[in-house]
Amino acid sequence: MVVTRIAPSPTxxxxxxxxxxxxxxxxxxxxxxxxxxxxxxxxxxxxxxPGAEERILAALRWLGLTYDEGPDVGGPHGPYRxxxxxxxxxxxxxxxxxxxxxxxxxxxxxxxxxxxxxxGGYDGRARNIPPEEAEERARRGEPHVIRLKVPRPGTxxxxxxxxxxxxxxxxxxxxxxxxxxxxxxTYHLANVVDDHLMGVTDVIRAEEWLVSTPIHVLLYRAFGxxxxxxxxxxxxxxxxxxxxxxxxxxxSLDWYKAxxxxxxxxxxxxxxMGFSMPDGREIFTLEEFIQAFTWERVSLGGxxxxxxxxxxxxxxxxxxxxxxxxxxxxxxPFLREAGLSWESEAYLRRAVELMRPRFDxxxxxPEKARYLFTEDYPVSEKAKRALEEGLPLLxxxxxRLEAQEEWSEAALEALLRGFAAEKGVKLGQxxxxxxxxxxxxxxxxxxxxxxxxxxxxRALSRLxxxxx
RNA sequence: GGCCCCAUCGACUAGCGGUUAGGUCACCGCCCUUUCAAGGCGGCGGCGGGGGUUCGAAUCCCCCUGGGGUCACCA
Numbered sequence: 001m002v003v004t005r006i007a008p009s010p011t012x013x014x015x016x017x018x019x020x021x022x023x024x025x026x027x028x029x030x031x032x033x034x035x036x037x038x039x040x041x042x043x044x045x046x047x048x049x050p051g052a053e054e055r056i057l058a059a060l061r062w063l064g065l066t067y068d069e070g071p072d073v074g075g076p077h078g079p080y081r082x083x084x085x086x087x088x089x090x091x092x093x094x095x096x097x098x099x100x101x102x103x104x105x106x107x108x109x110x111x112x113x114x115x116x117x118x119x120g121g122y123d124g125r126a127r128n129i130p131p132e133e134a135e136e137r138a139r140r141g142e143p144h145v146i147r148l149k150v151p152r153p154g155t156x157x158x159x160x161x162x163x164x165x166x167x168x169x170x171x172x173x174x175x176x177x178x179x180x181x182x183x184x185x186t187y188h189l190a191n192v193v194d195d196h197l198m199g200v201t202d203v204i205r206a207e208e209w210l211v212s213t214p215i216h217v218l219l220y221r222a223f224g225x226x227x228x229x230x231x232x233x234x235x236x237x238x239x240x241x242x243x244x245x246x247x248x249x250x251x252s253l254d255w256y257k258a259x260x261x262x263x264x265x266x267x268x269x270x271x272x273m274g275f276s277m278p279d280g281r282e283i284f285t286l287e288e289f290i291q292a293f294t295w296e297r298v299s300l301g302g303x304x305x306x307x308x309x310x311x312x313x314x315x316x317x318x319x320x321x322x323x324x325x326x327x328x329x330x331x332x333p334f335l336r337e338a339g340l341s342w343e344s345e346a347y348l349r350r351a352v353e354l355m356r357p358r359f360d361x362x363x364x365x366p367e368k369a370r371y372l373f374t375e376d377y378p379v380s381e382k383a384k385r386a387l388e389e390g391l392p393l394l395x396x397x398x399x400r401l402e403a404q405e406e407w408s409e410a411a412l413e414a415l416l417r418g419f420a421a422e423k424g425v426k427l428g429q430x431x432x433x434x435x436x437x438x439x440x441x442x443x444x445x446x447x448x449x450x451x452x453x454x455x456x457x458r459a460l461s462r463l464x465x466x467x468x
Numbered sequence: 469g470g471c472c473c474c475a476u477c478g479a480c481u482a483g484c485g486g487u488u489a490g491g492u493c494a495c496c497g498c499c500c501u502u503u504c505a506a507g508g509c510g511g512c513g514g515c516g517g518g519g520g521u522u523c524g525a526a527u528c529c530c531c532c533u534g535g536g537g538u539c540a541c542c543a
Contacts, residue, residue, distance in 0.1 A: 007543085008543095009542080009543050011542080011543075041543065043542090043543080044542055044543070046542085047542065047543080105541095107541095109541070112541080116540090120470090120539090121539070147541095160473090163473070163474090166472070166473085168471080168472085169471090172470080172472090176540090176541095177541050179541085180541040181541060182541075186540090186541070186543085187542075187543050191543090206537095207473070207474090207536085208537055208538070208543090209537095210472065210473065210538080211471070211472050211537070211538050211539080212538075232473085234473090235536075235537070241535060241536065242535095242536075242537095243536075243537070269480095272480060272481080272492090273480075274480095274481095275481095276480085276481055276482065276491095278482090280481085280482065280490080280491050280492080281491095282480090282481095282491085282492055282493090296484095299480095299481070299482095300473075300474055300475090301474060301475060301476095301480095301481095301536095302473095302535085302536060302537090303479085303480060303481090304479055304480075305479095305480095306479050306480065308479085308493065308494060309479070309480065309492080309494080310493095311493095312492090313492095313493085315506090319506070355505095356505095356506080357504095357505050357506035357507080358504070358505050358506075359505090386503090413502095416502080417502095420502090426502085427502050428501095428502050428503075429502090430502080431502035431503070432502070432503060434502090435502075435503060436503095441503085441504085442503055442504070443503060443504035443505075444504070444505095445503095445505085446501095446502070446503090447502055447503080
């Protein structure tokens with residue numbers, strides 16, 4: 001049985017890195033017929049952001065990364081919110097105290113700051129407090145933390161499944177705080193206790209955790225538990241190669257959703273970060289990803305998150321992966337958001353069909369096809385110029401269009417081509433001004449298609465408007 | 469700075485001792501064409517450096533360089 005987990009902290013917007021790591025945890029669990037757990041690591045009361053948890057869970061579901069156990073779906077190892085498991089951590093910290101693997105430390109934050117400045121880090125001075133004295137001070141309610149008593153001298157072996165074994169000199173491993181003075185556990189304690197209690201077998205997390213893994217290995221040893229397998233995924237990067245951050249990249253999953261990126265495309269793109277299909281295919285479903293997934297195909301160089309390629313892929317999904325009906329459906333919230341409405345499902349579907357090769361995100365659809373949904377659309381400078389140049393031709397054309405009975409694409413094309421030939425001009429010389437008159441733009445789907453979709457009435461009234 | 473990880477086109481990557489070093493995005497050109505796209509075709513562009521090992525290294529080893537991470541009562 002393989003059990004994996006994603007352990008997000010509700011400290012802000014749902015993070016793209018969380019989705020990235022969740023994707024691999026999800027795939028590995030599914031691949032092995034195992035379970036995938038979501039656990040909320042809300043042990044920092046100062047950084048807690050209300051609503052963040054809900055948004056993170058919603059984002060995971062949006063991406064199709066459903067979980068078997070979690071704070072909102074329950075499970076046999078709950079609760080799945082660390083703030084609701086406080087007694088567990090306290091008990092385990094005390095167990096460590098009993099076993100001689102931890103000690104109480106009474107320094108204030110200010111003192112620690114001072115010690116850090118002088119010694120470069122905590123020097124373990126509280127190790128010297130006799131246990132009886134420490135217990136007595138704790139009983140009297142003196143504020144303190146519980147720290148890990150790293151055995152020194154000694155070494156600790158850490159095995160990362162993707163990189164092999166690294167031996168750490170325990171001298172390099174700090175006596176980290178396990179239980180804070182407010183009674184909350186730190187990540188180190190909580191993650192080990194919970195992973196063990198929840199039966200997590202494979203810890204798949206970001207590389208930033210690699211160097212703190214010896215602490216965790218020591219904790220498993222201290223408790224006498226079997227350690228899970230560790231896999232550290234490369235960090236997503238900003239264009240300048242530093243760890244992806246809010247300041248330099250878009251990290252909020254809500255942003256991607258609001259911008260009109262498809263969950264399928266984002267998920268697919270994330271699957272390309274550090275992983276590649278054996279046949280080089282870049283467009284693949286979640287199922288195909290799970291099917292093909294193997295650690296041997298994971299590369300360790302930190303991948304730069306390329307928004308341009310994501311955009312390309314999103315467009316690819318829009319025009320080649322999703323059905324026309326599906327795209328029409330997904331575009332609706334963005335149309336509404338833009339204050340636009342559509343006269344019928346058929347009209348919308350046709351509009352989407354014509355625009356399909358011309359927009360890469362859902363949000364771009366109402367922006368680029370506004371003239372198909374309202375009379376209140378902008379007119380570009382280029383369009384104004386084309387219009388001016390073609391005004392005489394358009395004046396002559398108007399009555400012909402007015403007289404046109406069959407308003408089909410083929411019939412309109414015949415009319416326009418005939419008109420151009422008759423005037424001895426290229427089709428474009430007529431088409432461009434007319435396009436400008438009907439759409440306010442020089443970048444639109446085919447003119448005949450536009451004409452037909454708008455319908456005779458609207459087409460003529462727009463033309464009349466610019467002619468007057 | 470100490471420790472740890474990593475290293476193929478600008479970006480994502482294939483490669484796992486013998487390849488004209490392949491694909492994708494971006495960029496450039498051509499084709500298609502009523503515009504813009506999309507699409508098709510073509511092009512530009514890479515094994516960081518130095519030592520080894522080997523008949524033979526992008527592939528294995530070492531050093532250097534470079535990049536990243538981490539050194540909190542944050543995760």
